[in-house]
Amino acid sequence: xxxxxxxxxxxxxxxxxxxxxxxxxxxxxxxxxxxxxxxxxxxxxxxxxxxxxxxxxxxxxxxxxxxxxxxxxxxxxxxxxxxxxxxxxxxxxxxxx
Numbered sequence: 001x002x003x004x005x006x007x008x009x010x011x012x013x014x015x016x017x018x019x020x021x022x023x024x025x026x027x028x029x030x031x032x033x034x035x036x037x038x039x040x041x042x043x044x045x046x047x048x049x050x051x052x053x054x055x056x057x058x059x060x061x062x063x064x065x066x067x068x069x070x071x072x073x074x075x076x077x078x079x080x081x082x083x084x085x086x087x088x089x090x091x092x093x094x095x096x097x
Contacts, residue, residue, distance in 0.1 A: 027055040028062070036060040040071030 003010040021027050021047050028060045036059065043052060 027059050031059050037065040042073045
């Protein structure tokens with residue numbers, strides 16, 4: 001979508017697929033009461049993956065969890081992300097010949 005979650009054009013879109021995690025405080029609220037040293041997470045995301053990983057590490061650090069024990073995977077699945085966002089891509093436009 002490309003808008004901050006509080007932008008007027010984002011109204012009604014935030015939370016349709018996934019959750020808001022725009023700021024470190026959002027990530028802290030998301031993982032409140034979840035011991036990150038004992039779970040694994042998988043995210044399907046593209047460009048903000050590194051930023052989200054940094055926020056995840058910061059939350060784990062606040063919980064006293066060593067980053068070396070975290071289990072995390074980020075998938076880059078172009079078609080799946082667009083399908084989840086309700087964007088239809090014709091097969092010929094998304095495939096190489």
